[in-house]
Ligand SMILES: *[C@@H]1O[C@H](CO)[C@@H](O)[C@H](O)[C@H]1NC(C)=O
Ligand SMILES: *[C@@H]1O[C@H](CO)[C@@H](O)[C@H](O)[C@H]1NC(C)=O
């Protein structure tokens with residue numbers, strides 16, 4: 247089979263294509279072409295867009311079949327049922343500016359609106375949504391919509407998913423949200439919402455996912471979780487919640503896979519019942535004021551991949567875990583004295599992030615022999631009492647991105663340290679490192695080797711003097727010139 251006959255249509259194919267376009271245009275308004283109201287509604291939406299630098303809507307032209315426009319889908323005859331417009335976050339030009347035109351209400355059969363990562367859409371909550379009787383899925387994520395979420399939001403009772411994450415909505419979450427009882431997904435994350443979580447959310451019994459993270463919500467986390475039977479993913483980190491982890495969270499034991507309560511002001515102990523969450527793969531309780539010990543029941547969290555308990559007030563002893571493959575662990579800055587890196591860390595075949603800063607580690611790094619080092623991206627062992635050398639460890643971490651080991655007693659020749667191409671952050675400050683600073687450090691984004699015993703001429707770098715001060719005899723910019731011999 248000749249490949250070029252597939253990619254380059256022959257002239258007879260082109261003729262056929264012309265014929266079918268002509269046929270479609272002849273039948274416009276009847277079979278094939280989209281409904282006139284839908285075309286008018288979509289063109290109204292387009293006229294509300296002031297900037298479309300990547301041409302997301304360039305195929306939206308009057309007189310052509312709107313069912314064939316980019317992002318438009320007609321699943322019921324010639325009626326438009328979904329609009330999906332996605333910006334590409336990694337492309338600077340891939341955004342839309344403007345507002346969501348009320349004329350979109352003419353597209354009466356819409357069941358799904360997916361406006362994701364359009365980044366620059368402004369205006370308030372689009373009230374036209376209340377005029378779309380078949381609407382089930384609303385995803386207007388990562389734009390700049392602002393103002394309050396309307397009190398009448400409960401009128402969208404047929405919604406199965408509501409996602410307004412990553413906008414600039416203000417005010418509190420309306421109580422009427424309790425009327426959206428069909429919701430399986432509710433995402434109001436990354437806005438500027440204030441006030442408490444409405445207790446009525448407990449009526450959303452079908453919720454599978456609840457995202458309220460990165461807002462300014464406050465008060466206690468309501469103790470209403472016994473009403474949820476399907477909830478798998480709960481993210482309410484980065485708010486201002488106070489009080490204890492509510493006891494009713496225990497009823498989520500059979501379903502929960504992802505629990506993120508970090509960066510709040512939660513107090514009290516980590517409840518024992520979390521150890522019964524057999525499916526839990528991610529637990530983030532970081533940056534709260536949780537105290538007491540980590541429950542022994544954590545030994546039963548055998549499926550946990552990501553565990554972040556950092557920056558709390560947790561005390562010894564830390565339980566022995568039975569997890570086979572931890573991927574990411576952060577216990578930094580509690581009141582723990584682990585002495586050794588836990589054995590279940592060293593045996594994990596898939597670990598990529600290990601953060602045990604300020605964990606009271608007392609070991610010689612030469613004696614630490616993890617089974618697998620290949621996947622390591624981040625290692626933070628700062629503020630411990632670690633001696634020895636990281637040379638052989640870093641010789642085996644081919645894709646390391648960050649290594650932080652400030653304020654220890656590491657003693658090795660820096661010239662022998664392998665600095666892999668992926669490495670961006672290296673902090674060895676306040677140790678006993680000697681030798682020269684190798685020229686490979688020029689590729690790093692951040693470097694700190696201050697307060698060691700380094701010597702010799704510095705390679706030309708962009709780093710400030712504070713990256714190098716407090717050594718025995720380093721010289722050259724940004725430090726003082728080397729003495730001529
Ligand atoms: C976003 O929208 C504003 C106002 O509509 C406009 O001034 C600005 O140039 C747009 N583009 C970007 C990338 O912010
Ligand atoms: C682990 O779970 C089993 C069965 O549910 C239970 O009997 C045991 O006490 C638990 N272990 C710990 C340390 O809590």
Ligand SMILES: *[C@@H]1O[C@H](CO)[C@@H](O)[C@H](O)[C@H]1NC(C)=O
Nearest residue numbers: 637638639640641642662664
């Ligand atoms: C680093 O690894 C190379 C092989 O990849 C080996 O030849 C060398 O001896 C190792 N150096 C150290 C200090 O382990």
Ligand SMILES: *[C@@H]1O[C@H](CO)[C@@H](O)[C@H](O)[C@H]1NC(C)=O
Nearest residue numbers: 652675676694696710712713
């Ligand atoms: C380097 O570390 C020292 C002490 O740990 C700190 O005071 C200094 O600000 C750091 N410099 C940079 C550039 O990070």
